[in-house]
Amino acid sequence: MKFIHFADAHLDSPFRGLSFLPSKAFNQIYNAANQSLKRIVDLALSEQVDLVLIAGDTFDSNHPSPHSQLLFAQEIKRLTDAQIQVVMIFGNHDHMKRSELLVTPSPYFKLLGPDEKVEQVTFTTKTGFTYDVVGFSYLNNHITSDKLPEFPEKGANYTFGMMHAQEKTSTNSQNVYAPFTVQEMQELNYDYFALGHIHARRTLSTEPLIVYPGNIQGRHINELGPKGCYLGEVNEASRETKIDFYATSPIIWQSVQLELTAGLSKADLQAKILASLTAEQTTYFSLQLLGARFLTEEETDLITDSDFWQNLSLQLAADSQLVDVRFKEQEQLQLNDHDQAAFNQAADEIFAPEEFKQIIKDWAKKDELTAQAADQPEFLQAVKELAQVKLAAKLKGIDDETQEN
């Protein structure tokens, strides 16, 4: 039998990390996930798969737009009309009721385990291969308990597990998405465990297969590279399962590093940036500039101006966009040893997470978003890097005053 496994379609989801939105990009982004979904369905139809597994977070929220609902319903109908079995679970984003889903009822569409109860269903392919699917749907945005103990023991049939969940971590506050361990999942020994939730494509285990297919469309700079679905093929005799990734996302995100080793003219800078942004399909670029100290203030202003990005993007292939530029300073501050030590120690002190939090608390408590960011090490790191860049730029002024002319 053949099956497709995808998750985290996040229909309605915006692209994050864009401070501006070129008008032509709106539709591009708006349609990106939809298009990816359509391509997956196209693939299912052309491959004549027996089963499509949708492992949660199909919608970006539990209040999906009618447009997305209708689009999804339409795509599902294409599958069920072709008598392809669809099994879907809700994730932490789209924790809804079945009644809220606009999908037309069909014997070929199954919402698995509503009410957060683990449910087992058995289907038979057209060629008479019988298999089980076991899983559950979210009813709320968090599930703090490990759900694996509720999963039944594997029977005689080929068995798919389905779960929208995150591996257990040492931080308790993060264990809110049906936390599990790979080991206990392996012990269940289901033939294929179709996971959702983590947007990066990952195979947690090969025997048995435990797979995150990643999301179907990257939505920000941390969701790099091609996105899509897995097409699986089960050897009905040996029950051996082979999976292949199919990229379906119309837009990919790419991070590009550019190192400056000397000062250069604006034209040269622009040419250098353009040369580094090569794309074969629609790509959203984030540019990291190393050696920012070689930039003049004017160049820094230019390069951080989104108008400049847009202008530059006009020259990129395949409707690609430069959407983000970050500076990174690798060099240590140029100070005398004594002051250097003082600065290093000062950095250690103020960028220590607790101290950092203390310093930014007025800001952090302003909004859920700021509060959330305040807790993220990446955010701290980003602030630190930026402060470093700023400081380096200023200290350079102090340092090199006499060399400026």
Added chain:
Amino acid sequence: MRLKKIKFINFGQLSNLTFNLPSPELNVFFGENEAGKSTTVAFIKQVMFGFYLRSNSSPFFEDYKPLAHVSPMGGSLFFEDEHGSEFELERLWAKGDKTKRGILTVKKDGQVVPESLFYDQLQKIDGNFYADSFIFNQEMLGQVASLSQADLLERIYYLGAADSGKLLALRDDFAKEAGQLFKKTGKKPQVNQLLKKVSAKREAVAEAEDEYQDYESLEAELTAKQTSLKQVQEQLAAEQKEQSQLANLQKSFQSYHKLQELEAEVKPLKFTSSNYQEAQSLQAQGKNLQANLANLEKQAASLASAEDLTAEKQLLQKRPELLQWQSEYQADLQKEKQLKNEEQQLLTLNPDLAAGLKLSQADLQTLASDYRALPEKAGVTAPTKSNNNLFLLIGAVIAVVGLILLFTSGITGLILLIAGVAVAGYGFYQNKNQAQVVQEAQKAQKQVEQQYQSFQKKYGLDPASLSVDNLINQVSQYRMKQQALEANNEQLTQIETKCGQLAAKLEEALNEPLKADFNSLLAAMTELDDRISRSQQVAERKASLAFNLKQGQQELKELGLKLKAVLAKDQVKDMTEYDQRYQGSLAQAKLQAQVASLQYNLHDDLAQLKQVDPASLKEKLAQVASKIATEQEKVNQLQQEAAQVQVKLTNLADSSNVFAAKQDLANTQTRLMQASQEYLANLLASKWIGRALDLASNERFPKMLKAAKEYLQLLTGGRYVDLELDKKLTVTRFDGKKREVKYLSRGTAEQLYFALKLAFVEQIKDQINLPILIDDSFVNFDDQRVGYIKQLLQKISANNQVLIFTAQRNLVDEIGIEPMFFEKGTPNA
């Protein structure tokens, strides 16, 4: 590190000038204003840390006039380290040099060595650090004076860090920028604005996400509307049905009215169709008969009346007689012709006849006698030679044959040969006899001939050929024939006379001119016969017509009677009336058909119609119509409402609002986070600098405070006896009263700053020991204080070499050291 010699090549207004510093501890430079004191301070600093060749003004003491246009500029400093080695720092700058810092050459004990050999001993401090920490001049104090108390405190506080002034400024810049980006309670800063925007956009997303609920409720609404629409439509349909029934009834009512009228018109009528047909037939027969009779009468009238044809009939009886005449006449004509023919024949047969006829009977007798008188003429007849010759020929032939046979058959041939010669001999004999006879005849004939010729002359007749008897006979015959011809002619004339008489009679009968020949007469006879037979036919026809007429009239009479009988049956006077009755009956039939049709159509409603009241029906109809209008209005209303809901639904289905709101929120969040990072980076950079300054200065602070306390006491002449640092820097007056730095007088603050800075230099003397340069900094110091200064200088010069640049004679006097002067060529060491 002791400075031993200062050697100017060209620097500012100084050139080619060398100072040998006499003391490793305290050295005094004396000069009026503009003598070169500040230039010397700048020279020392810049030879060590680089020329400062900016065209714009520079901070502090380095703000001197542009260099003289001499080249090269610069000079040398000669140091001696604690190990007794001499370092020469020569810094020169010539026009065209790339670096404006000047080209530095470091020599250790006369040997050129890497710079680091010298600078490593200075812990790599830079010019700013040196200027901040080791140089005390008017500008610096002036700067202290221009600072706010708080800033002064900061300066004092962070004296421990190199570049603290600039770092403090930087720290403040960052803090200021951070403050512009975000305030805890502000509204205008960018981050605050974005925070507000984010929460607004979040609400917008929540609102947009209601789309789905809206969609569901709209769908429910649409279903409800469609349901009630269906109900109203059903009701409407029922009412329309009723309306149509009532309208039908109303229409039927008109028909019913008509029916009533028609029924009133229906009446009984005595009419039998078969009778009427019979009557019509009879009438038609009568008419035909009458026409026939009229025709017959007309025919009878056209026939001529009978005429008397007795005379004609008698005349006609003469036809056989005429035919007799005709045949007689023909026969006579034939006879005449024959006779004439015979006469001609006679004449032709006997050419002598014509001559004979001219002779009378008597003459003839004469002739006959004459003729008998004539001798007979002998006839010479030539023998037939041919027979004799034939004998010859035959004999020859037989002889030949005999000869031939003689040779073949012997005897026979001989016989034949003899016979043949015999025959031929006979033929030869005969021929000889005949020729003698002919000669004798010819002589007699000549005499007779002469007699005959005289006869012919007399009668004109050839006696040789004449037969007299015959001639006489023939004349007689001829004369008989002439008599018969005359009798025949007489008979012809008789017949012609009789024919003429008959023609006259026929001419009269036929009343037309008529020729008297037989054909005309016979034709006239035939015509006459025709006339008679025609007349007879007419008479017969007339009789027939008369019979027919009589019969027809009888028939007509009978028909009239029959018709009357028929008319009587339906009690009609005549046919006209009967026709009218027929038309009436047709009208009644039509009427009855209409009535029947109406009755049939109205059948269901008839009972109702008999009872219904037209007025109430109308009223009822009006009521139903008004109801329908209301329902129709409702339907329209509902349809419109449903359509509106449908449009809303469609709009929602096509709406990108949720995504747009989310994307908008995401973008705003990104902008917020970017601005926040900017803010936080500034904030943290500021904190970072502050903290680094803290760290850089704090470890030295306690010791520095102790020294500074001493120095302050000296500088204030004992008015301030203590310094404390506990979050804030406080000074204790001689009377035990504590003052926060910010409440100190400016003069005292300057003294405090001076004291702290000296203490700091003393603190770092182990790592960095460079000459302290004091440039006329004590201009405000009074005599009493100058005394303290002396003590102070002696104290600090124990640690660091001190170079005092002053224009104050009293200070020079107080210190009691031979000063150096700036006059050229002045011997100073």
